Amino acid sequence: MVYNKYASPVVSVFVVVMIFSHAAAYDMLDPTGNITIKWDVMSWTPDGYVAVVTMTNFQMYRHIMSPGWTLGWTWAKKEVIWSMVGAQATEQGDCSKFKGNIPHCCKRNPTVVDLLPGVPYNQQIANCCKGGVVASWGQDPSAAVSSLQLSVGLAGTTNKTVRLPKNFTLLAPGRGYTCSQAKIVPPTAFYSSDGRRRTQAMMTWNVTCTYSQILASRNPTCCVSMSSFYNSTITPCKNCSCGCQNRNNCVQSGSEIRSVVGMNTPSNTPLLQCTQHMCPVRVHWHVKLNYKDYWRVKISITNFNYATNYAQWTLVVQHPNLNNVTEVFSFDYKPLIPYKSTNDTGMFYGLKFFNDVLMQAGADGNAQSELILQKDVNTFTFKQGWAFPRKVYFNGDECMMPLPEDYPYLPNSVHRIPISSSALGGFLLLLLLGFW
Structure with missing residues (x-):
């Protein structure tokens, strides 16, 4: 076995950094608390797909208060958002290359926010339109969910051609969240109202965001x-x-x-x-x-x-x-x-x-x-x-x-x-x- 005199200090520093980074995000009173973002591809379109994005706050006592959450990511290719229901992009970006039908958002790194209560019914989806306010799971599980729907173009039309977005960010008032990379998981199952018919998403990926008080405020x-x-x-x-x-x-x-x-x-x-x-x-x-x-x-x-x-x-x-x-x-x-x-x-x-x-x-x-x-x-x-x-x-x-x-x-x-x-x-x- 060859001894490297530099290995021990390097390993020690690495271990300390890893322990500190985990400790910053670890809450001993709510060790499994997180916000999970689930991206379900529900159907294919001629140049992409329609997806429902669901944000579930599994934190027992930490909620998102007004003015609500802001969700961002970076597209893997040159995707655009043709339309959204239950939320909106904060910027449209440069859509000058499109003629006629103009996308809702052409930015490579879009950010989206929840709609305010009282928007027209045709702009709503279940669990949307609460101004980005999300209750904690321990306080009110029924209000701990926020959802939106988006139609994505220039994205690929099969499980093999779609690429997962990267660099997810979740911003909330007074909150410091760090989000994981998207990970493909088994497709979400859905049941009819009578429970007799089961369908499933074409494709599903998850992102997990954890809170750190150190990131939120010094x-x-x-x-x-x-x-x-x-x-x-x-x-x-x-x-x-x-x-x-x-x-x-x-x-x-x-x-x-x-x-x-x-x-x-x-x-x-x-x-x-x-x-x-x-x-x-x-x-x-x-x-x-x-x-x-x-x-x-x-x-x-x-x-x-x-x-x-x-x-x-x-x-x-x-x-x-x-x-x-x-x-x-x-x-x-x-x-x-x-x-x-x-x-x-x-x-x-x-x-x-x-x-x-x-x-x-x-x-x-x-x-x-x-x-x-x-x-x-x-x-x-x-x-x-x-x-x-x-x-x-x-x-x-x-x-x-x-x-x-x-x-x-x-x-x-x-x-x-x-x-x-x-x-x-x-x-x-x-x-x-x-x-x-």
């Missing part, structure tokens, strides 16, 4: 603060938890927001209320009451981003006592246990038409819930910060947590430090007003 997008009934100290979000790059153009809480320049201009740039943490969203966890066999927690979510209404928001919490949730008020709740041996993680989300939207920063930018948990006599304690969550995710992004040494501590005797309800109420009022 800074966290939310933070967690804490308080408890047994300690008058409120643990705020750390200063600049989400970075302070917006500190010079943030909005004072008392400002008349309508006068802010650019307020009504659509933008992916946050328009944040001035706070010490400078996060678009803060989650506050308050240990509220202690009963003999149960304990009670209050959760508050506050929106500090004037530019965003958080429709279909989700909140994921990891805590060992979530295996004994007795009752949840004001929010919907679902355990996330498919891939874990212990039920210590759950998803909270807004009740439909009641609190499913966290409106712009201000009076409407707050949603609250309380939950009652039954004590496990073998593990329950208020010591050493046990009552506070291990991880918190808002809309699929992990929030910045306080340091463990900053958690509200349990005094040697709770009775030695009485806490008046008015004092604690004052602290919480300041918290809600954004002073922490």
Whole structure:
């Protein structure tokens, strides 16, 4: 065996890079979550085919919010899109070589977007026309699908002459997705409404897109603060938890927001209320009451981003006592246990038409819930910060947590430090007003 003195360092660097790239896209709370794009060739045309493209969000708690998804790819040959139903290309491109019948899009690397609700019926297809908004699978599987139909020309008219598109991209607000290369899979089967007739696509290929928070944002997008009934100290979000790059153009809480320049201009740039943490969203966890066999927690979510209404928001919490949730008020709740041996993680989300939207920063930018948990006599304690969550995710992004040494501590005797309800109420009022 020949020893190469350069092999070991090269291999080590390669292994580190591979581990980091996988870790960036791996979510331990949703390890198989992804967005799968399925491309079904339904019929052949004189110069190509008609296909139905279906995007399914298999992520348990990460959705695509307004203004919706943008899907792109690069054609393998000189294909064109003759027509589309349920979506549209953002640019037509140079179609000057065509006379008479002009294609919908002639770009080598087209990008397409979903149509808005309310378009004429002849422009619709099932699961289209929602403005690109796609729910998470755990929240609403029926709304976790988006579809479009396109007629492709100059593409080949058999399975042997069609070439798969390359370099798929999926863009979504605040989302960083990396897509695989297209892969031919067994043709999709379809059944008639009575289930008695089976047909199948002429050809099917899949693309899998996975999320990476590192690609989406170099800074966290939310933070967690804490308080408890047994300690008058409120643990705020750390200063600049989400970075302070917006500190010079943030909005004072008392400002008349309508006068802010650019307020009504659509933008992916946050328009944040001035706070010490400078996060678009803060989650506050308050240990509220202690009963003999149960304990009670209050959760508050506050929106500090004037530019965003958080429709279909989700909140994921990891805590060992979530295996004994007795009752949840004001929010919907679902355990996330498919891939874990212990039920210590759950998803909270807004009740439909009641609190499913966290409106712009201000009076409407707050949603609250309380939950009652039954004590496990073998593990329950208020010591050493046990009552506070291990991880918190808002809309699929992990929030910045306080340091463990900053958690509200349990005094040697709770009775030695009485806490008046008015004092604690004052602290919480300041918290809600954004002073922490």
